[in-house]
Amino acid sequence: MAENATVLIVDDEDRIRRLLRMYLEREEFSVEEADNGTDALHMALTNDYDVILLDIMMPGMDGIEVCQALRQEKSTPVIMLTAKGEESNRVQGFEVGTDDYIVKPFSPREVVLRVKAVLRRTTDANYNKGKTQATNLIVFPHLTIDLDAYRVTANGIEISLTPKEYELLCFLAKAPDKVFKREDLLKEVWEYEFFGDLRTVDTHVKRLREKLTNVSKEAAKMIVTVWGVGYKLEVDDA
Incomplete structure (x- = not known):
């Protein structure tokens, strides 16, 4: 490697x-x-x-x-x-x-x-970027994550994410509508404790929303803040 x-x-x-x-x-x-x-x-x-x-x-x-x-x-x-x-x-x-x-x-x-x-x-x-056929996708109405190619698109437009932004989005997307505490996101996404620096999650969510908003406001709205708890990726069934 x-x-x-x-x-x-x-x-x-x-x-x-x-x-x-x-x-x-x-x-x-x-x-x-x-x-x-x-x-x-x-x-x-x-x-x-x-x-x-x-x-x-x-x-x-x-x-x-x-x-x-x-x-x-x-x-x-x-x-x-x-x-x-x-x-x-x-x-x-x-x-x-x-x-x-x-x-x-x-x-x-x-x-x-x-x-x-x-x-x-x-x-x-x-x-995996060279693969022409996607076989492992997470698909929502306004957001698609190609897990094989590590590629995120909103309304068909590819979004450039840092590795940690990508991991955070994937973690939320793999369990849609489930609320995650910020402490749990630190442990699962960063894989080690940040000794209470919960703003790490907040700043990454903020940047992720900003990047999604630039392409699709609908996709950005999927990342929902649950006040006093944490975050979730909300899927509109309508």
Whole structure:
């Protein structure tokens, strides 16, 4: 899975970049580096990386600004690196489209595992995009999810989602009309506890609705907030 996969490491601390490079190359990843946000954005827009490890706090253009600008053009998976205590920055990161975050000081092995988890999804997606016949579909009146091709269309128009946005939508769509608590969505979709940072779910739902609204207001309205509980994907039987 890691073969030929390319990771861009963005951090202004040389020590951190060297440490992450060592562990990732040990797992046969191809690694490139940037020590500032401006160079990182240029590299991310001109190259197709499989995963970007992006530090939030950098002089000049910070990680939030890089991710925000990147999301205007690409859905490359982004794992944000944040210092402990930067909760507000982490929430900002999710709002601009970060897929995951890792708190410093971190275990390099954890970083490798998170990168591999992203690749398990995107590798399958790229492999299946070449298939011409869909065999595994979730179909609603205004929304279709092709699980084989990792493709979402609303009213026939394809929507570009980040891996985590896609996973969240699929999870809700596989159990239509069932209400899920935000805590349960964190556990099931993110596969680990976020220690009470429930706004992670809220910001992803917000971005998902915005993307659906741009194509189909009817599809966007299917994602319903159940106040005080969580969210569901509501299907109109009419």
